[in-house]
Amino acid sequence: MNHLSRLKHALLACTAGLSLMAANPVIAREVDSTRLLELMVAKGLVTREEADGLIAEASTRPASLPPVPAGGVDAQGVQTIPYVPAVVRDQIKAELKAELGTQAQTQGWAAPGQTPDWTRRIQIYGDVRVRGEGRFYDEGNADIFTNYGAINTGDPQNINDKTPGWVAPPFLNSLEDRQRAQLRARLGVKAQINDWISADIRLATGSDRSPVTTNQTLGANGGAGYQIWLDRASIRMTPIEGVAADFGRFTNPFWTGELIYDADLNFDGAAISAQRLVNDAVSVFGAVGAFPVFNTDLNFGSRNAPTESRSNGPFKSQDRYLMAVQGGAAFKATETLELKFAAGYFHYHNIKGQTSAPCQFYELVCATDATRPAFQQHGNTLFPIRNVIADPLNPTASPENQYFGLASDFRILHLRATADYRPSERFGLRLDGEYVKNLGWSQRDVTAVAINNLGPDIQVPDPANPGKTIRANGPYEGGDTGWQTRLTLGSLLNLNGEGDWSVKRGDWNAFVGYRYLESDAVVDAFADSDFHIGGTNKKGWMVGGHYAVSDNTVIGGRWISADEVADAPFSVDRLLIDLLTRF
Numbered sequence: 383m384n385h386l387s388r389l390k391h392a393l394l395a396c397t398a399g400l401s402l403m404a405a406n407p408v409i410a411r412e413v414d415s416t417r418l419l420e421l422m423v424a425k426g427l428v429t430r431e432e433a434d435g436l437i438a439e440a441s442t443r444p445a446s447l448p449p450v451p452a453g454g455v456d457a458q459g460v461q462t463i464p465y466v467p468a469v470v471r472d473q474i475k476a477e478l479k480a481e482l483g484t485q486a487q488t489q490g491w492a493a494p495g496q497t498p499d500w501t502r503r504i505q506i507y508g509d510v511r512v513r514g515e516g517r518f519y520d521e522g523n524a525d526i527f528t529n530y531g532a533i534n535t536g537d538p539q540n541i542n543d544k545t546p547g548w549v550a551p552p553f554l555n556s557l558e559d560r561q562r563a564q565l566r567a568r569l570g571v572k573a574q575i576n577d578w579i580s581a582d583i584r585l586a587t588g589s590d591r592s593p594v595t596t597n598q599t600l601g602a603n604g605g606a607g608y609q610i611w612l613d614r615a616s617i618r619m620t621p622i623e624g625v626a627a628d629f630g631r632f633t634n635p636f637w638t639g640e641l642i643y644d645a646d647l648n649f650d651g652a653a654i655s656a657q658r659l660v661n662d663a664v665s666v667f668g669a670v671g672a673f674p675v676f677n678t679d680l681n682f683g684s685r686n687a688p689t690e691s692r693s694n695g696p697f698k699s700q701d702r703y704l705m706a707v708q709g710g711a712a713f714k715a716t717e718t719l720e721l722k723f724a725a726g727y728f729h730y731h732n733i734k735g736q737t738s739a740p741c742q743f744y745e746l747v748c749a750t751d752a753t754r755p756a757f758q759q760h761g762n763t764l765f766p767i768r769n770v771i772a773d774p775l776n777p778t779a780s781p782e783n784q785y786f787g788l789a790s791d792f793r794i795l796h797l798r799a800t801a802d803y804r805p806s807e808r809f810g811l812r813l814d815g816e817y818v819k820n821l822g823w824s825q826r827d828v829t830a831v832a833i834n835n836l837g838p839d840i841q842v843p844d845p846a847n848p849g850k851t852i853r854a855n856g857p858y859e860g861g862d863t864g865w866q867t868r869l870t871l872g873s874l875l876n877l878n879g880e881g882d883w884s885v886k887r888g889d890w891n892a893f894v895g896y897r898y899l900e901s902d903a904v905v906d907a908f909a910d911s912d913f914h915i916g917g918t919n920k921k922g923w924m925v926g927g928h929y930a931v932s933d934n935t936v937i938g939g940r941w942i943s944a945d946e947v948a949d950a951p952f953s954v955d956r957l958l959i960d961l962l963t964r965f
Contacts, residue, residue, distance in 0.1 A: 427470055508569040508584075509964040513597065516957040517560045517915075524950035527554040528834070530764055530786050534754045538783035541766065545781045554760065554915070556952055563600040568613060578620045582632065586613035593757060594644035594911040614648055625656045635669045636708045637724050640910035641816045641866050641899060642796055647908055649673050651704075667724075668709040675733070676702040676756045683747045700752035703731045708796070723799040728792075730822075730905065735767045735787015742771050743780050754785040761899075761906040761918030763789040763860045765831035789831050790862075790902040791822030802875065812875045814868045814895075823862035823902050835860035835901045835919060835948040859948035860919070861900030868895030874928055874936075885930045885964075892927035900947055914944035914954050921947050926958075935963040 423433050529552040533539045539551045570584030586596040588611045598608045616630035628635060634643055635653040653671030660666060683697035710724025734753075741748035748768045755762075766784040773780035797817045804810035837856030844852045872891030897913060898921040906917035914920040922944030928936050938960045946952040 429469065503574040505572040507572065507965065509962060511566040511960055511962040513564040513566070514959040515562050515564060518955040519557050519559060520951070520953035523556040523952050525553065525556055526950060527556055527952060529554050531758045534758065534785055538785050540781045540783050542780065542782045545779050564597040565600055566597050568596065570614065580618045582614055582616050582618065584614035585610050591757070594647050594908060594916070596646055624658050625654070627654045628652065635671055636706065636726055637667070637710060637798060638726070638796060639798060639814065639816045639866070641864055641897065642794065642818055642904045643908050644910050663714045664711065666711045670707045673704040674701065675704050675730070678752050682752055697749055700732065700750070702733045705729045705731065718803055718805050720802045726796040728794040728796060730792040733788060733905065734791045735765060735789065737767055738769050740769050740771050743773050743782065751785055754787045755907060757907045759906045759909065759911065759917030760915055761901050761920065763828050763832045763835050763901050765789045765833055789828045790820065790824070792820055792905055793822035794904060795819045795821055808873050810871070810873065810875050812870045814870070816866050818864045818903050820862040820903050828860060828902065829858040832858045832860065837948070860902055861947070862902050864899035864903035866895060866897035868893060874930070885934050885936055887930050887932050889930040890928060894925045896923055897921065898947070912956065912958065913942055919947045919949065920944045934965065937961050
């Protein structure tokens with residue numbers, strides 16, 4: 383029997399005893415009332431003073447009056463209400479409140495003004511951005527930039543222009559100005575499973591499977607609806623304070639700028655990040671992770687499976703991975719000045735293209751086709767990966783259908799540093815610098831196979847006609863280095879990128895920066911998509927600013943003027959006007 387039931391029985395006994403004693407002396411003599419009250423005092427149901435008072439009250443009631451039932455009306459019309467001692471009422475109230483509280487918590491009742499516990503563990507967040515973009519191409523640009531990304535995601539390109547019916551490859555637009563309106567919408571849910579495990583799921587718009595942008599061009603589908611992609615899905619564990627392990631698809635765990643990774647890029651795989659306060663002025667941080675960047679189709683090559691007697695095979699797995707590590711520290715030099723720096727190493731495994739075994743001109747699939755980039759922007763040095771055997775009956779006009787792979791390995795050293803000066807809450811200044819060098823790039827190896835990032839055409843001797851010259855491609859001009867610097871001032875120093883930020887009405891910033899990024903300094907697929915036409919082999923200026931028209935609603939603009947580093951002339955100016963709100 384629980385406490386509440388015991389109290390109820392005690393109350394009934396007490397009420398009945400008092401009623402009997404007060405109403406009928408004969409019954410009172412038959413019941414040992416003194417013993418009953420002594421027992422109630424011993425149990426703590428009434429005090430000694432209350433018990434003595436009850437006995438005295440019962441002894442003063444006239445014996446001639448007929449018995450009155452507990453809570454009834456006597457012959458004189460007097461209403462009788464059983465007396466419940468205050469201590470009993472308080473105990474009943476406390477026990478009932480505790481029991482109901484436990485039941486409410488177990489069953490998830492909602493108290494007035496509150497929500498159930500499970501809803502307090504769920505956080506909904508998101509943002510919407512509307513953008514107007516203008517691209518302005520220089521009239522002196524060349525018009526010979528092959529769209530290798532379109533080729534590598536479609537049918538192979540026949541590069542032998544002497545083949546009957548030969549079709550030219552797709553080209554990038556480098557001459558015609560373009561304007562468009564874009565939309566980016568993202569909606570996420572974070573769930574706190576328990577004290578150290580949480581989950582994050584986010585959906586986003588997007589025109590395609592690009593890893594570096596979720597922009598959707600308005601009107602692209604003739605007014606039809608737009609696609610929604612799974613942008614993030616991850617589990618985070620924090621078994622130790624200051625240490626977090628992420629699994630799945632999640633935001634960039636490294637402290638990097640857009641020189642190496644676009645701000646919209648998410649990482650697939652697993653990462654462990656940590657930070658620790660050494661003292662009031664110094665903190666350290668770091669991260670390490672392993673990430674798949676391509677996984678071979680389980681049925682790759684099944685349309686033209688090789689046999690033991692054929693040279694084109696076997697078709698081996700061409701999975702590609704990124705292994706990365708970074709460490710850094712932050713120093714609070716003064717109350718207004720903070721310095722931060724980090725060094726990282728990003729090692730891509732198996733990302734370089736591979737030349738196939740001899741592959742007959744009529745074969746649909748060659749052994750290393752899967753080594754071509756699954757996604758690319760523009761800038762990395764490429765080479766044809768198929769070792770095609772020409773038709774022996776007509777070698778001059780035999781088709782050579784090709785895919786194109788990355789000519790360099792990528793083992794990237796990354797350095798970043800910032801200096802933040804904040805003399806007041808409403809004004810600050812940040813100087814940001816970033817440097818990358820691809821330790822896997824070999825000028826000799828890349829020069830031997832490169833088909834792009836070449837210098838101006840040159841005249842060379844014609845081997846078939848002594849004394850005459852013919853035009854040939856210029857020398858390879860690609861490189862392995864990149865850097866950028868950026869100066870930002872105002873109250874919005876943390877607006878760019880994916881970090882948490884809170885904006886108040888009237889907050890603002892203005893910035894100016896310069897970037898120089900050679901062809902193979904980083905993987906162009908993951909670099910900034912807004913600079914030039916996205917990717918690498920770019921240099922130029924950027925200037926812009928933002929203003930908060932309301933809390934967490936910002937309007938901003940950027941002007942980016944960029945040129946190619948190597949290859950034929952290719953200059954692009956971009957104007958981006960954004961309206962962004964976040965919740």
